[in-house]
Amino acid sequence: MTPDSLRLAGNKLLPLNSAMTPPTPPEALTATEEAQRLMSAALVIGLLAAAAALVLFTWLGREVLAGDVLSFDEHVRGMVHRSASPWVTAIMIAASLYGGPSVLVPVGVAVALAFLVRGWPRGALLVIVTLAGAGLLNWLLKFSFARVRPEAFFDYPLPGSPSFPSGHALYAASVFGGLAALLSARLKHRSLKIAVWTGAALLATLVGLSRVYLGVHYPSDVMAGFSVGVIWVTAVSFGDRLARHRRRLA
Secondary structure (H helix, E strand, C coil), X not given: CCHHHEEEECCEEEEHHHHHCCCCCHHHHHHHHHHHHHHHHHHHHHHHHHHHHHHHXXXXXXXXXXXXXXXXXXXHHHHHHHCCCHHHHHHHHXXXXXXXXXXXXXXXXXXXHHHHHHCCHHXXXXXXXXXXXXXXXXXXXXXXXXXXXXXXXXXXXCCCCCCCCCHHHHHHHHHHHHHHHHHHCCCCCHHHHHHHHHHHHHHHHHHHHHHHHCCCCCHHHHHHHHHHHHHHHHHHHHHHHHHHHHHHHC
């Protein structure tokens, strides 16, 4: 090493390039470590929720195949129907109409286009993946269990597809939950993240409740739809966060 490549730093000689390289600010390290901790906590919570949802769906599926869940379903259906009123019925019909796949799929495509305009191409792709996965899971599971639908209330038109799981609940959980997961990962303010997740949970719950209220699904159908939606959203969110983490390290 030549003298030109050395620089005096205090009482020690250091390589010139090392002396010229500024140290990493402590606050930058702290921010990175904090982000990693938050990401790890979010992934752990998501995986636990997915595991619980998988256990619930497995149990419901066995009960449906065995016919043991019918007493629970009929009890809840009767209890919900006894609380009916004209204004509640109007709200539930609207929730069922606007919370179904025929509306949520175009909304998801519109959001994907908005993500592209915003400069979030991966987010846009994951929205499309979420929609496609929800549709495939809904079709496969419905025709695998082939459960006959209950008798509808209020002369509401009964869909021709099998009952288990609820497609409305699955799509609502997947679309609202998926958008909340993708948006919250890109928002900086915690209050906005909480608002997004709260709104998504309320909307999905309203859609699922509307299907039981109108009598076109058993409660176990809706619970199963939510369970599958949670599992699918967790998978999509995990992929998004993993890609973001790798991008930070690159």
